[in-house]
Amino acid sequence: DAGITQSPRHKVTETGTPVTLRCHQTENHRYMYWYRQDPGHGLRLIHYSYGVKDTDKGEVSDGYSVSRSKTEDFLLTLESATSSQTSVYFCATLQGASTDTQYFGPGTRLTVL
């Protein structure tokens, strides 16, 4: 457990509206990740960050943007939500250096109507 919280935990929104999900960690981990989980696909990486203001794309980044202005917070934004973005979103952190174990937050269930 790396002291990871996600907010909100549940959200229902309408197509075309912007949505921001927040991931907050208390362990000063360098790396942070956003995944989406869909049946039959496992978890797929959306974006990740390797430091403040340093981010990169994952395998399913289209339609998503991220920001990291502080070590402890990593925001995921859906600029204009679509029904295909209905999913469960997980945040994860990794300390880096000598460890390669990721720790996961509790998830956010997003429904786009």
Add this chain to the structure above:
Amino acid sequence: AQSVTQLDSHVSVSEGTPVLLRCNYSSSYSPSLFWYVQHPNKGLQLLLKYTSAATLVKGINGFEAEFKKSETSFHLTKPSAHMSDAAEYFCVVTWGYKYIFGTGTRLKVLA
């Protein structure tokens, strides 16, 4: 490139019988490999990890996995299933500081 294949999307066992969840990986270098478990409507919990030390890795709740380089496999086993083991299990291979997930195996335990 790294990839991981979980050979069974669903596995059913009777309580008290052995569990085998299969995972094959592809990696261009010596990988780190993980198994995570996800109980219904919960987050992911680390079961065990392999990082090039002992090839037989013991995890929590009686699970273990064996790294077999010649077979590129990292199968998860448990001698005796318990009802509380019913969950989805994910095999993961690392790629730098990124994880590549398998598609998951849903384990059902029958009374």
